[in-house]
Amino acid sequence: MAFFILVIAALLVSVFFNSLGAVSLYRFPDVYTRLHGATKCTTFGTIFIAVAVVLYAVGRLLESGENRFWVLIIHTLVAMMVLLVTNATGAHAIARASHRSGLAPAKAVVDRLEESCSRGGASQ
Amino acid sequence: MFIFFASFLMYLLLVWSGSGIPMIEVVIGLLMATVVTFAYKTWHPEKRLSKRGLDPRRWFGFVAYLFGPFALGLAKANIDVAKRVITGKIRPGIVKVTPALKSDVARTLLADSITLTPGTLTVDIDDAGAFYIHWLYVEDENPSEEQLYGNFAHWARRLAE
Numbered sequence: 001m002a003f004f005i006l007v008i009a010a011l012l013v014s015v016f017f018n019s020l021g022a023v024s025l026y027r028f029p030d031v032y033t034r035l036h037g038a039t040k041c042t043t044f045g046t047i048f049i050a051v052a053v054v055l056y057a058v059g060r061l062l063e064s065g066e067n068r069f070w071v072l073i074i075h076t077l078v079a080m081m082v083l084l085v086t087n088a089t090g091a092h093a094i095a096r097a098s099h100r101s102g103l104a105p106a107k108a109v110v111d112r113l114e115e116s117c118s119r120g121g122a123s124q
Numbered sequence: 125m126f127i128f129f130a131s132f133l134m135y136l137l138l139v140w141s142g143s144g145i146p147m148i149e150v151v152i153g154l155l156m157a158t159v160v161t162f163a164y165k166t167w168h169p170e171k172r173l174s175k176r177g178l179d180p181r182r183w184f185g186f187v188a189y190l191f192g193p194f195a196l197g198l199a200k201a202n203i204d205v206a207k208r209v210i211t212g213k214i215r216p217g218i219v220k221v222t223p224a225l226k227s228d229v230a231r232t233l234l235a236d237s238i239t240l241t242p243g244t245l246t247v248d249i250d251d252a253g254a255f256y257i258h259w260l261y262v263e264d265e266n267p268s269e270e271q272l273y274g275n276f277a278h279w280a281r282r283l284a285e
Contacts, residue, residue: 017202024209032245032258033216037209040242044202067142074137088239095247095258105216105258110265112220112256 003059010052017045030106031098039091043083050080127164132157182283189279197241197274205242208260217262218247222254223269223277230284237276244272 024037053076061069105111135153136145208214225231231253235246238257245258257272269277 017206020206020209027209027212028214030216032247033214033260036205036242036245036258036260040240041202041205041209043240044198044242071140071142074140078134078137084240085236088236092235092239092246095245099218099247105218109215109262110217110219112218 003055003062007052007056007059010048010055014045014048014052017041017048021045031103032095032105035091035095039087043087046083047080050076050083128157128161131160185283189283193275193279194237194240197237197276201241201243205260208243213261215261216258217265218256218258219262219265219267219272220254220256221267221269221272222252223280225253225277225280227284230280233284234273234276234280237280238273241273 018041021038021041024041025034028034028037054073057069057072057076060066061073132153135156136150139145139149139153223234225234231249235249235255238244238246238255243260246255247258248256250256259267259272264271
């Protein structure tokens with residue numbers, strides 16, 4: 001029973017962070033700041049969904065001892081690892097593509113990349 | 125070599141169904157891992173197949189990093205960004221920082237760690253190894269590594285260089 005309370009707690013945390021990710025799309029001014037909210041709040045939220053699944057599987061595993069819950073745990077952990085890698089890479093790819101196509105960050109107090117590009121520095 | 129074992133293990137983990145793995149799946153897994161390794165080798169002919177990635181100490185170090193300092197940084201930074209989403213108090217900007225990392229793996233690890241901790245987002249990296257990081261709340265226009273991502277560079281150096 002204690003496990004299922006933890007599952008519900010983890011799910012509530014994940015719902016909170018995932019909805020903040022959606023809210024940030026409206027609150028923030030440009031693509032870079034939106035990426036912060038949209039990709040990373042959702043990463044954190046989705047990690048908590050995975051944690052909830054693992055806790056649920058552990059609870060059922062202790063209850064019944066069936067092997068299929070081990071499979072559930074392992075697949076969730078694999079999905080979590082893949083999510084961590086692809087989410088970071090995707091966010092980075094979007095940010096880099098927007099900067100290279102000339103989109104300046106809105107309200108920026110400093111833009112070192114633009115400075116070094118116009119000096120002919122960082123060009124790859 | 126690392127990529128071969130990683131893809132083979134990943135395949136076995138995905139087909140394992142709680143009771144043993146049939147021989148045919150092992151054969152298919154080996155075949156797939158070979159294809160992936162050769163494809164990687166074709167794209168990056170300059171990379172040698174090294175045994176360094178197989179060192180188990182690195183793996184334990186990586187898991188310790190993932191669940192220790194990285195998870196802590198992720199949680200702290202997420203709460204910080206959650207506050208910024210709600211209050212709307214931002215001061216964005218792209219700052220430059222040059223960690224002394226040489227290998228591609230270490231740079232990738234650091235860049236991914238930076239991107240995953242909210243509030244910082246790696247936009248670009250140049251040949252000299254300087255990272256251009258979009259920062260949600262710029263505290264300092266010429267920040268130190270410590271301010272931006274704590275001791276992540278130290279870990280990346282230990283794990284992958």
